[in-house]
Amino acid sequence: MLRVLVVDDQDLFRGGFAMILDAQPDMTVVGEAADGAEAVRLATGLEPDVVLMDVRMPGVDGVTATREICARTAAKVVVLTMFDLDEHVYAALAAGASGFLLKDIRRDQLVDAVRLVAAGDALLAPSVTRRLVADLARRGHAVPALAARLAELTERERDTLRHLARGRSNAEIAGALFVSEHTVKTHVSNLLGKLGLRDRAQAVVFAYESGLVIAGRS
Template structure:
């Protein structure tokens, strides 16, 4: 049973979400709240598997609440909002949200997203995926191939240090996260069970000191050739 905490300041929206989620045999709504501060408080008390989090709420907003929940490891957070503004998307993912979905999503898409986030995967609304990819591409170096007259440079010490404590298998997992693979795809690629892949992902996040797969993917991108060159695969 996947235990879900609802955080939205509109009672009618919460009622609709509760009805939808509890129509599925494997989902249970353990509580519902109307603001971010209450979401953090109830997450501490109940330790749900997933917090379904709105962005705009009175008092403590959803992004601030997401940062608090993920920093304490209380639950996975799936942001569900009306807004696909870039600031909200980057803010939520930077705060450690495992997913970002719009309220215009079809019911089956929402149910699937909750299950995937509970299983340790990341979810992005199709409407924002392209913009996230563009943002990552813009932040990446223009070319990974040095000029012919310039010898390849060693990775910056800070980037090397981020992955130095990972085992060869964990570096393989991090590289897979950098390519956007799900837990099931990682399991298939590494010839392990889905449960083992999920455990590896959790350990990688913990060792890197990050709270989401998106943040781990950024570390993988920064590590670049050092990560690939040091892998035991």
């Protein structure tokens, strides 16, 4: 049973998300919070698997709360916002968020998002992914310190990271590399550990910022 904490300062959104998720046979909403400080306190005490986190809240905002929760717990955070703004994308990912979705998503997409992130997948709204890659393309250069860390990976781990950065699933990566999905999962786990990355979302950003993958090239 997936344990979910819902965080939003607006009662309508918070109650609606909680009702949708609590109705799922494989989920239970263990708590609700109206601000970031309460979210950190509840996440630390209730140990949820996934936290749905609003960005703009009074007092402690969602990005700050995400950073604290990711530092103190094993919970995966999905950031939800009305605003498709670059600074929120980067701030949330840098804070450790595993997913970033807009609040206009459908009910089924919300449920799928929680399951995917709980299973270890990164999840970004298509519009967010396009903006993220476009901005990395505008930067036009790799970060030397990150590029040097690629030497820690085996050739197969680098290949796996390239495919991850292009948004491919484990099944698609397995097909491309002619290996089993289990082997792909092993490669992903190994490369995350070697690079000190929390999850696949951070791996995507690392792949572009290290220069392993160049935006706009196949």
